[in-house]
Amino acid sequence: MMLTGKCVAVTGAFGSLGAAVVEAVQKAGARVAxxxxxxxxxxxxGDAALxxxxxxxxxxxxxxxLDDIAQKLGGLDALVNVAGxxxxxxxxxxxLDTWDLLYRVNLRTAAAASKAAVPHLLKSTAGRIVNVGAGAAGKATAGMGAYAASKAGVARLTEALADELKDQHITVNAVLPSIIDTAPNRxxxxTAEFDRWVKPAQLADVIVFLLSDQAAAITGALVPVNGRV
Structure with missing residues (x-):
């Protein structure tokens, strides 16, 4: 399995996408918080530490x-920032409170969790951070300003942190989904065509790949995961 022996922390883990990521990472052989x-x-x-x-x-x-997780799992190899x-x-x-809220939930959580995780990831031979951004961050339309701005921040965080850590055996990447097929989105x-959307399990599979040794040469990437949208 691709992540056998790895210890992975997943934020936003109790939601639809987070639960799918936890399941996929466990199936790949990792211990999960x-x-x-x-x-x-x-x-x-499953057996995730909650x-x-x-x-x-x-x-x-x-x-x-993150300190408690590293102690409980016996270290930390990867962080997946799903919270949003x-x-x-x-x-x-x-x-304007909405702008502050989305900044805090979508961007600040990823920055804080990453900052907290890095000292532990430095002890790993192959540290990984994967952020969940959004395809919609590339161009905002009416009503999408606050969301797109916060997710654009996630993209810039990904790029900056990847450059910061590139010589320390930690890769930092992001997935950019279009519309995820969740109950709230439905x-x-x-009236949308749900079968065109990205399934949480499909997005989770891309995340597992980015966490794996096979993705060791990829860092600073913003990976579109569009389904058929």
Whole structure:
């Protein structure tokens, strides 16, 4: 299996995509720590070590959690930053609080978790960070400003951190999904063609590859995962 013997932390692990990533990483042979802001997962997460009620927007909380994970798992080889949220809201009719919220949930959590993880990843022979960005960050349309701005920040974080760590055996990449086939997205877009969307398991498979030794030469990449959108 591609990740046998690896220790992987996944943020946003109790949500639809996070749970799919946890499952895929476990199937690939890794030990997994599942981190989330909520208290308990909505579905079983196999043998994953659960870390609920974690505010990754708070640096002290992020550091304590990643330190605890490294101690519990016997080290840390990889971090997958799934934690995030979506809001559609125009600037004129909306609130600047939405911009602050999406910055904190989509970008600050990834930055804080990465900063907390790096000291542990430096002890690995093949450290990995994979962020979940968004294809929509490339060009914003009406109502997508706050979301696109926060996810564009994830892309720039990925590139900058990849360059920062390229000589320290840590790769940093991001996946850029189009629309992920989740229950909330189906509810928001009931007339859409769901079979064109990216399945969480499909996105998780790309993430597993980026975590693997086979992807050792890839860093700073922003990988589109579009399905047929």
């Amino acid at each position: 599942a981190i989330d802001r909520t208290a308990t997962p909505h579905e079983p997460l 870390f609920g009620n974690v505010d990754l927007g708070d640096m002290a909380s992020a550091q304590k959690t 949220m979506f809001r559609w809201e125009t600037l004129v009719d909306g609130s 509810a928001d877009m009931p």
